[in-house]
Amino acid sequence: MTQTRMDDVGRFAWFPSSKVTKWFVLGFWLVVLAAAVGPAGKLTGVLNNEAVAWLPQDAQSTQVVRQIEAFQSKNEFPAVIVYERAAGITPQDQQAVAAQVAKFNALAPVKSETVGPIPAKDGKALQVVIPVDAGDGGWDTLGATVDDLRQIGNEHPDGLSMHITGPVGYAADSSEAFSGIDGKLLYSAMGVVIVILLLTYRSPVLWLIPVVSAGTALFVAQAVIYFLAKGDTLTVNAQSSGILTVIVFGAGTDYALLLVARYREELRRHENRHEAMAFALHRAGPAILASGATVIAGMLCLLVATMNSTKGLGPVAAIGIAVGLLVMLTLLPALLVVCGRWIFWPVRPTYGSVDHTRDGVWARVGRRIARAPRRTWVVTSLLLAVASLGILQLNAVGLQNKDAYYGTPESVVGEQVLARHFPAGSGSPVMVLANARQADAVKSRLESVPGVSTVAQPVTKGARSLIQATLTDAPDSDAATATVDRIRAAVAGVPAADAIAGGDTATRADTLRASADDNVRIIPLILGVVLLILVLLLRAVTAPLILVGTVVLSYGAAMGLSALLFRQVLGFAGADSSLPLFVFVFLVALGIDYNIFLMTRVHEEAKEIGTRRGALLGLGATGGVITSAGLVLAGTFAVLGTLPVVTFAEIGIAVALGVLLDTLVVRSVLVTALNLDVRGRMWWPSRLARTDRDLDTVDTAPEEEPEGTPALEPAH
Numbered sequence: 166m167t168q169t170r171m172d173d174v175g176r177f178a179w180f181p182s183s184k185v186t187k188w189f190v191l192g193f194w195l196v197v198l199a200a201a202v203g204p205a206g207k208l209t210g211v212l213n214n215e216a217v218a219w220l221p222q223d224a225q226s227t228q229v230v231r232q233i234e235a236f237q238s239k240n241e242f243p244a245v246i247v248y249e250r251a252a253g254i255t256p257q258d259q260q261a262v263a264a265q266v267a268k269f270n271a272l273a274p275v276k277s278e279t280v281g282p283i284p285a286k287d288g289k290a291l292q293v294v295i296p297v298d299a300g301d302g303g304w305d306t307l308g309a310t311v312d313d314l315r316q317i318g319n320e321h322p323d324g325l326s327m328h329i330t331g332p333v334g335y336a337a338d339s340s341e342a343f344s345g346i347d348g349k350l351l352y353s354a355m356g357v358v359i360v361i362l363l364l365t366y367r368s369p370v371l372w373l374i375p376v377v378s379a380g381t382a383l384f385v386a387q388a389v390i391y392f393l394a395k396g397d398t399l400t401v402n403a404q405s406s407g408i409l410t411v412i413v414f415g416a417g418t419d420y421a422l423l424l425v426a427r428y429r430e431e432l433r434r435h436e437n438r439h440e441a442m443a444f445a446l447h448r449a450g451p452a453i454l455a456s457g458a459t460v461i462a463g464m465l466c467l468l469v470a471t472m473n474s475t476k477g478l479g480p481v482a483a484i485g486i487a488v489g490l491l492v493m494l495t496l497l498p499a500l501l502v503v504c505g506r507w508i509f510w511p512v513r514p515t516y517g518s519v520d521h522t523r524d525g526v527w528a529r530v531g532r533r534i535a536r537a538p539r540r541t542w543v544v545t546s547l548l549l550a551v552a553s554l555g556i557l558q559l560n561a562v563g564l565q566n567k568d569a570y571y572g573t574p575e576s577v578v579g580e581q582v583l584a585r586h587f588p589a590g591s592g593s594p595v596m597v598l599a600n601a602r603q604a605d606a607v608k609s610r611l612e613s614v615p616g617v618s619t620v621a622q623p624v625t626k627g628a629r630s631l632i633q634a635t636l637t638d639a640p641d642s643d644a645a646t647a648t649v650d651r652i653r654a655a656v657a658g659v660p661a662a663d664a665i666a667g668g669d670t671a672t673r674a675d676t677l678r679a680s681a682d683d684n685v686r687i688i689p690l691i692l693g694v695v696l697l698i699l700v701l702l703l704r705a706v707t708a709p710l711i712l713v714g715t716v717v718l719s720y721g722a723a724m725g726l727s728a729l730l731f732r733q734v735l736g737f738a739g740a741d742s743s744l745p746l747f748v749f750v751f752l753v754a755l756g757i758d759y760n761i762f763l764m765t766r767v768h769e770e771a772k773e774i775g776t777r778r779g780a781l782l783g784l785g786a787t788g789g790v791i792t793s794a795g796l797v798l799a800g801t802f803a804v805l806g807t808l809p810v811v812t813f814a815e816i817g818i819a820v821a822l823g824v825l826l827d828t829l830v831v832r833s834v835l836v837t838a839l840n841l842d843v844r845g846r847m848w849w850p851s852r853l854a855r856t857d858r859d860l861d862t863v864d865t866a867p868e869e870e871p872e873g874t875p876a877l878e879p880a881h
Contacts, residue, residue: 181498182442190499201388211394221471224675229667235626240299245331245592247583248291268317285586311337330579331592338574354414357800365793375421378497382489383413400477415801417489419794426790432514452765455702456758457490462694463754470683527788531781538841545835555725558732560739565641568738571809588618590636596668597632603662604630610655616648640670649674680742705848712760719831723823741812748819756827780840795828
């Protein structure tokens with residue numbers, strides 16, 4: 166490459182593209198990958214899936230966990246075993262269960278005495294509550310303990326059924342549902358990406374380079390996150406770990422598609438492939454960087470969340486995008502120039518060959534839109550607004566345990582059996598801590614709270630007392646959550662009691678409240694950050710405001726259609742309280758990518774041929790690659806539905822649907838129609854808004870232009 170050429174494209178674009186330095190780039194990433202593989206494989210070992218660890222430190226349920234160590238280990242959780250005989254419990258049943266209790270107490274994780282067997286008032290069931298200490302291994306160790314409990318419990322008389330439920334039972338079922346999550350998502354995402362890349366490139370080998378690059382980015386990102394989680398800098402759980410896999414493969418492949426498409430264009434204009442890649446990086450790099458920066462900034466907005474799990478997802482996703490961005494702008498171009506043009510076989514982009522974007526599908530779509538752009542964007546906007554009304558069907562107030570999984574795990578069956586014969590809150594009491602001098606007064610207040618079945622005697626250690634209240638409703642129900650609120654209001658009225666309420670139901674109540682606060686705080690912040698980035702990128706005000714409006718409209722339509730799908734087709738009982746925020750973050754941060762890809766190309770072309778023809782050429786040039794990118798991202802998020810967890814399925818479906826809407830409708834139809842209607846005013850107040858009017862004076866109707874007119878040659 167000559168000095169003039171190198172100055173034209175800049176040193177950054179030249180470095181991974183040149184004949185010599187490409188080898189340094191490859192060597193660097195080989196060393197990094199070799200160092201990252203080991204730590205990346207250990208990420209699952211540092212995940213924290215405890216619900217209380219997701220909450221803000223000032224939540225009452227979090228405070229109870231910290232203060233309860235004087236009474237019991239903070240790692241102690243109850244396993245509730247319920248025995249049932251429809252004809253009534255026999256003396257032999259009671260003797261057999263009593264013998265099992267002795268064996269339960271002999272298990273290593275059971276460090277306190279088991280409670281029970283407790284007979285039901287109707288005489289048809291027995292209840293045993295086993296305090297299980299998970300130790301330093303946390304919730305992930307409880308699955309093995311449940312297996313031991315089940316092996317002992319299965320030794321019961323014929324006709325007597327046994328079920329394990331309570332916090333330990335649910336933890337075991339959750340652990341099984343998330344077992345091998347990273348491998349499942351990785352292979353599923355890879356499969357989706359490979360299929361779409363094969364259809365996009367029609368090459369049996371080209372798909373390997375984006376997939377290898379995305380895999381490298383994932384391993385490196387996982388290694389970085391492992392060290393941060395190990396040092397307690399980040400709270401990483403199964404949800405954020407799974408989303409990391411999806412977002413790195415999805416967004417990383419999107420960036421690869423855009424760069425490869427521009428590289429293929431430049432190969433037709435430059436005989437030297439190194440020079441072609443340098444120009445491709447020079448022209449596509451700013452759009453890719455802007456897209457990545459938008460996603461990173463959007464994810465980092467989650468740092469202001471009160472929920473620790475949401476706060477942890479922000480930097481996890483941001484690290485994944487940052488590493489993916491770095492890989493796709495260095496390793497990917499180096500691999501492509503090392504391989505040469507043959508990698509595109511059987512459709513090699515030879516020097517001087519014709520670019521068919523002007524007579525492709527999206528070019529024809531653009532010409533149709535140009536016949537009536539205002540009518541097109543008005544009708545499209547109205548249809549999206551109508552689809553948004555479906556959001557009224559979204560019941561995002563949390564899911565009960567029985568609704569959280571596909572099918573009915575044993576813990577859910579056990580809870581249903583328990584509720585038939587005992588107070589539904591048995592085994593998961595509300596833990597109230599109060600000053601010892603006011604313990605009796607607090608107990609008296611608890612007994613008068615509607616929804617409280619029984620109140621145990623206070624247990625005092627030092628200056629604090631623990632009072633346990635069993636609720637009449639299931640611990641994960643809305644009614645139980647309302648009871649917790651009444652309990653907190655009641656005990657707060659006891660003078661000098663300093664009473665706080667925790668436990669499973671209280672944790673659910675604090676989660677719902679914190680999630681609602683995060684929605685109100687973070688959504689406007691993300692919109693402001695995205696708008697600012699677009700203003701800086703496009704050097705305009707009108708276009709960024711319009712683009713943000715279209716993405717918000719796309720989000721509303723996606724949530725509305727998803728809510729209808731969840732309720733009317735899939736039969737989901739509701740949605741997790743974090744769903745609206747997570748889907749908003751992914752759709753706005755990732756969905757704006759496609760508008761950036763399109764609008765930077767339109768802005769580039771508008772400088773030479775005006776906004777009207779620039780909009781049509783931009784759509785024709787980017788339509789195919791953006792559609793492929795949207796399919797990749799939608800497909801990778803859709804693989805979240807392969808997990809037997811409703812929350813994951815809802816996130817995956819809503820994001821996938823939103824990405825498809827944004828790719829096929831909002832970006833291709835709505836934004837293009839707005840470009841054609843608003844024209845040069847899109848770039849107000851920049852200078853281009855004024856010069857564009859002069860360019861448009863020589864514009865012709867798109868349907869009358871000959872397809873090969875030189876006026877439509879891309880700007881350089």
